[in-house]
Amino acid sequence: MKSYRKELWFNIPTRREFRNITPHVEECLRESKIREGLCLVNAMHITASVFINDDESGLHHDYEVWLEKLAPHEPISQYQHNLTGEDNGDAHLKRQVMGREVTVAITDGRLDFGTWEQIFYGEFDGRRKKRVLVKIIGE
Amino acid sequence: MKSYRKELWFNIPTRREFRNITPHVEECLRESKIREGLCLVNAMHITASVFINDDESGLHHDYEVWLEKLAPHEPISQYQHNLTGEDNGDAHLKRQVMGREVTVAITDGRLDFGTWEQIFYGEFDGRRKKRVLVKIIGE
Amino acid sequence: MKSYRKELWFNIPTRREFRNITPHVEECLRESKIREGLCLVNAMHITASVFINDDESGLHHDYEVWLEKLAPHEPISQYQHNLTGEDNGDAHLKRQVMGREVTVAITDGRLDFGTWEQIFYGEFDGRRKKRVLVKIIGE
Numbered sequence: 001m002k003s004y005r006k007e008l009w010f011n012i013p014t015r016r017e018f019r020n021i022t023p024h025v026e027e028c029l030r031e032s033k034i035r036e037g038l039c040l041v042n043a044m045h046i047t048a049s050v051f052i053n054d055d056e057s058g059l060h061h062d063y064e065v066w067l068e069k070l071a072p073h074e075p076i077s078q079y080q081h082n083l084t085g086e087d088n089g090d091a092h093l094k095r096q097v098m099g100r101e102v103t104v105a106i107t108d109g110r111l112d113f114g115t116w117e118q119i120f121y122g123e124f125d126g127r128r129k130k131r132v133l134v135k136i137i138g139e
Numbered sequence: 140m141k142s143y144r145k146e147l148w149f150n151i152p153t154r155r156e157f158r159n160i161t162p163h164v165e166e167c168l169r170e171s172k173i174r175e176g177l178c179l180v181n182a183m184h185i186t187a188s189v190f191i192n193d194d195e196s197g198l199h200h201d202y203e204v205w206l207e208k209l210a211p212h213e214p215i216s217q218y219q220h221n222l223t224g225e226d227n228g229d230a231h232l233k234r235q236v237m238g239r240e241v242t243v244a245i246t247d248g249r250l251d252f253g254t255w256e257q258i259f260y261g262e263f264d265g266r267r268k269k270r271v272l273v274k275i276i277g278e
Numbered sequence: 279m280k281s282y283r284k285e286l287w288f289n290i291p292t293r294r295e296f297r298n299i300t301p302h303v304e305e306c307l308r309e310s311k312i313r314e315g316l317c318l319v320n321a322m323h324i325t326a327s328v329f330i331n332d333d334e335s336g337l338h339h340d341y342e343v344w345l346e347k348l349a350p351h352e353p354i355s356q357y358q359h360n361l362t363g364e365d366n367g368d369a370h371l372k373r374q375v376m377g378r379e380v381t382v383a384i385t386d387g388r389l390d391f392g393t394w395e396q397i398f399y400g401e402f403d404g405r406r407k408k409r410v411l412v413k414i415i416g417e
Contacts, residue, residue, distance in 0.1 A: 044392030058219035080336030105274035114183030197358035253322025
């Protein structure tokens, strides 16, 4: 069994953004030389997500509006977590809806995806350097 | 390390449905001859889910009502994604709540499940052929 | 390839609670002697979650309030599932938001975590013995 590990670093200039990281994960897969196995991609921070969906800007706008409705950023005081001095209580909630991680099948040396599947980093508390972990195991 | 891959195809006649696919995944596991490992089951489409819960029709009704409240299908115009000519903006949101994938432990050649765990395909934009991927790795 | 399996049992005295189970999973990892691989941790019950987030009591309070808003426990009669004699319809919904499982990378014999990542058992229908599965594969 082979294993491969890499950290991807991002510094999103705004509080929230969805960024397509599929090319980065594909580069990891090439470096790993793994042909059959599983690839885990997870946020290493608890106010960010990794998820799979469509690379369509209208949809990303819809996610933004929807998540803000489900877990509004303001008023800051509505979240006890913000009593610690943070203002990111909402980000911890939004991240649970969108998820921490994806596991992707590796077949014939490629990400085994349906037509429209793309991997996104979902930032909910940006404006600082944060990490995503790529771990691949297989042969 | 062994690996196994199969696509399961579904053509749900309605827009939304939850279908128990556990027997299909069990058949994949038998074919794979893998006794110890991990089994990934994921929707290959971004308006569908794979999730684990109870095979109880009242609960499925509750999920339907709840998801429709969290992310209503209509009015279509509330989602920018639908400006692309689609009417499935809500399906992309519902799928995030229910999840893209499950990873199941394989122990002694069986799905290592609690008493009531069953695997479901959650369709949110049906009436066409769509795929689920089963990938198993182990020994 | 090595594989390891253990069930963790919990009997949460209240209906709902978030409990940090990271030390239990770390003990499993030590017992497994696996240095590189993947660790799956999943609830074996369909009214409980396993998720990764921050060990901060204010945040846990915020999750409790938020989940109760998204999927209220009462009135019991709002869920068809409760017609079966259960009163845990809401728990099946809350569990979908928080998730069934996490997959964690194992690197150099440790859980490959960001600074604040901790694994939680999320109980939504407690006051009885319930199980979490830890399955580790690797080398």
